[in-house]
Amino acid sequence: MVSTDLNGPDLWQWPLDGPRDEARKPWSVRLRGWIVVVVLGVVLIQPATRLGPDASGLRTALLIADLVAYLVSFVVVARIGTRSPWPTRVLMIGWLLLLGLALPFLTGEGDSLVYLAFAIVAAVMLLPAQVSRLVGLGAALTQLVVTRVLDGEVHWTGTALLVLLTLSMSLIFLLTRAVAQLKAAREALVHQVVADERARVARDLHDVLGHSVAVIAVKSGLARRMLEVGTDPAAVAAEVREIEELSRTALGDIRNTVLDKRSSSLDEELASARMALRAAGIEGTLPESGDEVRVDLQDVFGYVLREGVTNVIKHSGARSCTVRIGPNWLEIQDDGRGGRFAVAGSGYGLLSLGERLRAVGGTLEGGRVRGGFRLRAEAPAEPVRAAGGTERGHSPGSGPGT
Numbered sequence: 001m002v003s004t005d006l007n008g009p010d011l012w013q014w015p016l017d018g019p020r021d022e023a024r025k026p027w028s029v030r031l032r033g034w035i036v037v038v039v040l041g042v043v044l045i046q047p048a049t050r051l052g053p054d055a056s057g058l059r060t061a062l063l064i065a066d067l068v069a070y071l072v073s074f075v076v077v078a079r080i081g082t083r084s085p086w087p088t089r090v091l092m093i094g095w096l097l098l099l100g101l102a103l104p105f106l107t108g109e110g111d112s113l114v115y116l117a118f119a120i121v122a123a124v125m126l127l128p129a130q131v132s133r134l135v136g137l138g139a140a141l142t143q144l145v146v147t148r149v150l151d152g153e154v155h156w157t158g159t160a161l162l163v164l165l166t167l168s169m170s171l172i173f174l175l176t177r178a179v180a181q182l183k184a185a186r187e188a189l190v191h192q193v194v195a196d197e198r199a200r201v202a203r204d205l206h207d208v209l210g211h212s213v214a215v216i217a218v219k220s221g222l223a224r225r226m227l228e229v230g231t232d233p234a235a236v237a238a239e240v241r242e243i244e245e246l247s248r249t250a251l252g253d254i255r256n257t258v259l260d261k262r263s264s265s266l267d268e269e270l271a272s273a274r275m276a277l278r279a280a281g282i283e284g285t286l287p288e289s290g291d292e293v294r295v296d297l298q299d300v301f302g303y304v305l306r307e308g309v310t311n312v313i314k315h316s317g318a319r320s321c322t323v324r325i326g327p328n329w330l331e332i333q334d335d336g337r338g339g340r341f342a343v344a345g346s347g348y349g350l351l352s353l354g355e356r357l358r359a360v361g362g363t364l365e366g367g368r369v370r371g372g373f374r375l376r377a378e379a380p381a382e383p384v385r386a387a388g389g390t391e392r393g394h395s396p397g398s399g400p401g402t
Contacts, residue, residue: 014089014128015082015177044071044115047107063106070099074118081126089126093135096122101142110147111158113139117165124173136163205254212250214310215276219243222279242275266290269302273309273323280313282334283320294327296383300356301330304364304377307353308332316373328362328379335372353377 044067077092084092096119103112116139123132140163147155223239267290277284293301305323309332312321316336324331354364362379 014086015125040074040118041071044118047103047109047112047115059106063103066099066102066106070096070103070115070118073099074122077122078125081122084126093119093123093126097135097139100139104146104150108150110143110150111155113143113146114158114162114165116143117162121173129174136167212246214314215272215279216243216246216250218276218280218313219246266293266298266302266305269305270323273305276309276313277321282312282318284323285321286323287325290325292327293325293330294379294383297328297360297362297379300360300362300379301325301377303356304330304353304375305332307350308375311350311375312336318372328381329377331374331376333369333372333374337373 047063047067073092073096077096081089081092097116100113100116100119103115104110106112120132120136120139123135127135140159143159143162144154147153147158219239220243223236223243226236226239270286270288270290274284274286277286290298290301309321309323312318312332312334316334318334318336321332321334324333350364350366357364357377357379360379360383362377364375364377366373366375368374
C-alpha cells in the first residue's frame with residue numbers, strides 16, 4: 001500500500017509499497033521491466049570494455065563479477081526492497097554502495113564512481129527522502145576524493161554527471177511515488193463516497209419505512225379487529241383506503257429517498273403522527289402546525305417527530321403522548337415504559353437522528369422521566385454558520401452520511 005496523506009510528502013517517511021502479483025501484470029508492463037534490465041546491463045558493461053589489454057585476468061574476472069553482482073542486486077532491490085523492513089533496506093543500500101565503490105579500484109579510473117547513481121536511485125526508492133539526499137551528497141563527495149587520489153586531479157565533469165543522474169532519477173521516482181499516492185487517495189475517496197451514499201440510503205430508508213410500516217401494521221390490525229367484531233363495512237373500507245394510501249406514499253418516499261429528493265415537512269409529519277397515534281389507540285396532544293419552529297430546522301425536526309412517534313407506537317406501551325415545539329426545540333413525552341429505547345442514542349433510528357441533529361449543531365437527549373419517557377431535540381438559538389459564512393442547515397438528503 002502507499003501513503004494517502006494529502007498534506008504533502010513526509011521527507012522522513014519510509015516509502016511503502018504493496019505486494020506485487022507479477023502474474024496479473026499486463027505483458028507490456030513486464031516487457032518494459034525486462035527492457036529496463038537489459039539497458040542497465042548494457043550501461044554497466046561499459047567499465048569492462050575500457051580495460052586495457054594489459055589488465056590481468058584476475059582483475060578482469062573480479063570486475064565482471066562485481067558488475068554482474070551490482071546489476072543483479074539492483075534489480076532484486078528494486079523488486080522487493082519496498083516490501084522489506086527498514087533494517088533490511090539499509091543493508092541492501094549498503095551492499096549496493098559497497099559494490100559501486102569497488103568499481104574505481106578495479107578499473108583504476110575514479111570516474112567509474114558515476115555508476116553509484118544506481119545505488120543512489122535504490123536509496124531514493126527505499127529510504128526516506130532526506131536520507132537518500134544525504135546518500136547522494138556523500139557519493140558526490142566520495143567521487144571528488146577518489147578521483148583526486150587515483151587520477152591526481154578532481155574530475156568535475158564526472159562529479160557533475162553523477163549529481164545530474166542522481167537528481168534526475170530521484171525526481172522520476174519521487175514523481176512516481178506521488179502519482180501512486182494520488183491514485184491511492186483517489187481510490188480511497190471513491191470508496192468513502194460509496195460508503196457514505198450507502199449509509200445515507202440505509203438511514204433514510206429506515207427513517208421512511210420505519211414509520212410507514214408501523215402505521216400500516218397498526219391500521220391493518222385495527223381493520224382486522226373491526227372485521228372480527230362486525231363493524232360497519234364502510235368504516236372498515238375507510239381504514240383499508242387509508243392503508244392503501246399509506247402504502248402508495250411509502251413507495252413514493254422510497255423512490256425519492258433513493259434519488260435523494262425526499263424532504264420531510266413538519267406539518268405533514270404532525271398530521272401523520274396524529275393519525276398514527278389515533279390508530280394505535282394512544283391519546284395524542286400535538287400542535288396544529290409547525291410554524292413556530294425555525295425554517296432551517298423544520299426538515300430535521302420532521303424526522304425527529306416521525307422516529308419518536310414510531311418508537312412510542314412500537315415500543316412504549318403508552319396510553320398518551322404529548323408533542324411540544326419551540327423555535328429551536330421539539331419534545332416528545334409519553335406515559336409508557338420507554339422499551340429498549342430508554343437511553344437516547346440506542347437503536348439505529350435514534351443514532352440516525354443524532355447524526356441529523358449534529359449536522360445543524362443540535363443535540364438529541366432522551367430517557368425516563370417521572371411517569372414515562374421523554375425525547376428532546378434541541379438546536380442552537382441561532383443557525384450555525386459553516387466556513388465561508390453560510391448557514392449550515394439540513395437540506396433534503398443532507399447530513400453526515402451524504
